[in-house]
Amino acid sequence: MKIIFPPFSKRSGRIIVLSALIIFIFSANSGAQKFFFDKYNVENGLGSSKVYSIIQDKNDFIWLGTESGATRFDGNKFENYSSIHGLAAGGVKSIYQDSLGRLWFGHLNGGVSYFDGAKFRRAEFDSLKVNSDITTIFQIGKELWFTTSANGAFRIPFPSTGDTLLKGKHYAGKEGLSDQIFNTYVDRNGNLFCITDAFIKKYNPKKDFFETYSPQGLTTYFNVVAMFQDSKGNYWYGLHNGGLYIQDAATGKMKIYDILNGLSRMFITCFTEDYRGNVWVGTWGGGITVFRDNDIIVYNKKNGLDALNIHALFEDKEKNMLIADHYDGLSIYKGDHFITYNTQEFLPDNKVWAIACDKSGRYWFGTNNGISVFNPDKTANEQVIVFNEATKMIGNLVRFIIAGEGPDMWIGTQGYGIYRFDLNTGKFNLDLEVNKMLPVDRVVTALATDNKHNIWIGTNDGLAVWNPSKKAGTVFTQVKGLAGNIIKSVFCDSKGTIWVGSEMKSGLSRLLPNSDKFNIVNIGEGIVPQAIGETNDGTIWVGTVNGLMALKNDTVAYILSEKEGLLSGNIKFIQPSGDKFLYVGTNMGLNRINLETGIISSYTKYSGFTGIEALNNASFKDTQGRLWFGTTNGVIMHDPSKLPPDPEPPKAFITGIEVNYQPREMKADLKLNYREKSINFYYYSISLIDPKSVKYRIMLKGADPDWRPVTDQTLAIYSGLPPGHYTFMVKACNSTGLWSKTPVEYSFVITPPFYLSPWFIITITILIVIAVIAYVKIRERNLIREKKILEAKVAERTAELVQKNAIIEEKNRDITASIRYAERIQRAMLPREDTFEETFVLFLPKDIVSGDFYWMYEHDSIRLLAAVDCTGHGVPGAFMSIIGHNSLNKVVREYGLIRPSEILDQLNIEVMKSIIQSQEKGINDGMDISLIAYNRKNFTLEFAGAYNPLYLVRKGEVIVYKADRFSIGMTSLEQKKRFTNVNVDIQPYDMIYMFSDGYADQFGSPEGKKYKVGNIKKLISEIYNMPVNEQKERLEKEIMDWKGDLPQIDDILFIGMRIIP
Secondary structure, eight states, rough: OOESSOOOSSSOOOOOOOHHHHHHHHHTTTEEEOOOEEEEEEEOOOOSSOOEEEOOOTTOOEEETTEEEEEOOHHHHHHHHEGGGGGGGSSSEEEETTTOOOOOEOOOOOOOOEEOOOOOEEESSSSSOOOOOOEEEEEEEEEEEEESSOOOEEEEEEEOOOOEEOOOOESSSTTTTTTTEEEEEEEOOEEEEEEETTEEEEEEEETTEEEEEEEETOOOSSSSEEEEETSOEEEEESSSSSSSEEEOTOOOEEEEEEEGGGOOOOOOOEEEEEETEEEEEBBBBSSSEEEETTTTEEEEEEGGGOBBBBBEEOOOTSSEEEEEESOEEEEEEEESEEEOOOOOOTOSSSOOOEEOOOSSEEEEEEEEEEEEOTTEEEEEEEHHHHGGGTTTOOSSSSEEEEOSTEEEEEEEEEOEEEEEEETTTTTTEEHHHHHHHOOOOOOOEEEEEEETTEEEEEEEEEEEEEEEETTTEEOGGGTTTTTSSSEOOOOTTTOEEEEEESSSTOOOEETTTTTTOOOOOOTTTTTTOOOEOOOTTTTTTETTEEEEEEEETTEEEEEEEEGOOOOSSSSSEEEEETEEEEEEEEETEEEEETTTOOOOEEOOOGGOTTTEEEEEEEEEEOOOOOOOEETTTEEEEEOGGGSSSOOOOOEEEEEEEETTTEEHHHHOTTEEEEOOOEEEEEEOOOOOOOGGGGEEEEETTTTTTSSOOOOOOEEEEESOOOEEEEEEEEEEEEETTTTTTTEEEEEEOOOOOOOGGGHHHHHHHHHHHHHHHHHHHHHHHHHHHHHHHHHHHHHHHHHHHHHHHHHHHHHHHHHHHHHHHHHHHHHHSOOOOTTTTTTEEEEEEEEEEOOOOEEEEOOOOOOOEEEEEESSSHHHHHHHHHHHHHHHIIIIIIIIOOOOOHHHHHHHHHHHHHHOTTTTTOOOEEEEEEEEEEETTEEEEEEEEEOEEEEEEEEEEEEEOOSSSBBBBBGGGOOOOOOOOEEEEEEEEEEEEEEEEHHHTTTETTTEEHHHHHHHHHHHHHHHTTTHHHHHHHHHHHHHHHHHTSSSOOOEEEEEOOOOO
């Protein structure tokens, strides 16, 4: 038999013979290590610190029987129940859940209660008034059994829900039993044993009688108080102050354990077997003794368990061991995979910054108060040696420890430089050549060794490398490629590449083997690598304050942070474990990444990682595969091989519903009316491994398009839901990163108001269709009648219109005939277009008659030529043109004027007189004109104009002679405006042009724009050399092509004349 106190040994243990030596080793070694027990008492909400019994119900709730009643626990909060909630009076001694899911409570002093899922009910026996404790409750077949401490036992046919009177058979001395029953046990064969003051009684169902059961080798001197059969068939008997008896299933031989061979106390109170097959033995006053194969492990105050007086042991669905104690409430053991070492005997300071193991198997821990060296092969008093300033051996602030080649251990400190410890001499050395490479502050910020046994030392001013065999070194800085001189981390990968993290915009550098210069690896601006590691697949992992980066082929493949499941993005260390797992320390706890599945598990103080805050690069893997982590609260040893198998994915439960903020019973296919549209759901999932890590995702099908983001809330609020069918779904995730396989669901319906119900809508639709058909029919009939009336009126009106149209047509013919007559008069008034040689006239009236006209007159050697644009067009313009034409003839022939300016001045007077316009009102009718006088004898040309200029083209150049900016007939006599006479410089064969605004203002082109004067000038500069008739044709074609299908907007007049000497 091996007795194990710490799992802190290079070997599995030693055989201990002498009890004194056993006690000595136990007291010494167990004081250094602490197993993790989560502890709960009245301060945490437990109804009483005296806990008698524990079970876990079908909904995963933990139920505790306490001195003050029953308590339900979900991992986060306790709900305490007593007589005011419907329970029987007194504390709860025993709890059992039957096959219908009802919870039965056996009380101190004889009360019985049960919980049917909705309410607590009290019950009592019909055959006897019970006034002693209900010690156990259990079910066999279709019957419930109740045992008592002074009133025997009761066998009750399975009661119906709602029953309060328990009818059945009572068993006591006459039936072979005793009144005093301490405990009961039903073995794997279904045999019922009652443990009484008269020894063990076995029930014979055929005889319906209890018989004394006395196994060979079991003493009768001490009372048996507990009995158990393990998975191998062995029977275990716990005695009152008589120790432990184990009956071998194969041989039937009895083996005895007491404090001399490993039992913690002689008073055994309870048994259970865990998932590994270890048998847990609860004692009174001695805590717990665990039998694991050939080993014995004791848990008590010295290694973390405060509970010493054990009433009950229970393993839950997640493989946690729950411990009920008489004085210390509830303790939960979550496994021995995490063990904390943080006592003064073990560490000089609890902040552990560095961990290493030397070649002799000793563990080195660097702290703020020097180094603790632990030798598991030494005796208790010699196991721990401390080196610090107090021992005058080394500076206190130790930050890094690594094993070098041969007997050397290298220590990096904060402010003391680098120390080298020689395992052969047992002395610390402060090598001057090494420390000369460090800056004056002697602060070591990183320390690592490569595959050539070189020592890499990070500082606040570069990276130093020391070759111990050559006793030579060098320093790398930014000049040699480093990203920055303030070094935060150094790591050598499996290929010999040196990776360095520093504080710079892009803080990761690498040095390839056989290279003398670092290269910067781009991981993003402002990223500071404070931890670097490598997994067996060659992935380089970089820990930053913003998450964990995975580098593949020098490229960031992905980043993990809180969003993906890390406890924090502030990464402190990176520690691979085999091919499958990567451990990541953060300032909020420990994460484990499954590299195959991507599942991220979390470990906090609730699951055994009691140090909580990991320290930078403080991790180590020993030769046995155990992982050591430095934290702010000691060093934590983690044995991955002792992790329990991944539990089943957690189940989520919906516990309640509120409708319009009022509780409502959760009935199947609940129907609500349209006013009940605010729905709240309460849900939960229990994970005692780490209750704070439970997360949820919810979705209300019919309202949410997808699952909502991960939350730790256990209340979902939906308001303003429209009528429809809904299904609320919840799934949960625990600290192992596993999500529920299938979500829990609850469906309900919000019915619409009657006016939105299908039958109402169908009815209204039918009525509307009928109404529409009736309306259409009536409308058709009315339309037919109205059509006949309308047709009669149309015929009458048509006859009237025909008669009126005939009259109008006759008048139009008369008017058109009159206009045509006016056209003939206007045409007769105009001179011939060929009156002057080398002259063309393009005359295009908009209507039958025109407001534009041209005028020609020759006297002696002087030729007068005018292009006139009267106000308006059509008939009004034609009347004005007649006045203008007659006035020109009068001015020239009667007054004898031949100077253009004088002609226009007199023409202005004549026009105003002719149209009899009031000088006070101002003149509203008039004309624009271009007038030239060409003296063929003297070869001179004079010009005067009202608005319309004169254009002269010579050798392709267009010369413009501007006119006065007022019209004929539109100025008062009192204004006395005079027209300007312009002498035009001419040369033989110059071409002169005059035109009205109708050509330039004509709309055309696909864009509907005006032609404009600019295009006219360009055009005449191109055609001036052509014969005048061809010029006229070109001008007419140009304007017609421009106009296209658009209407002509004004009269067009364009005159051109070549100067002939």
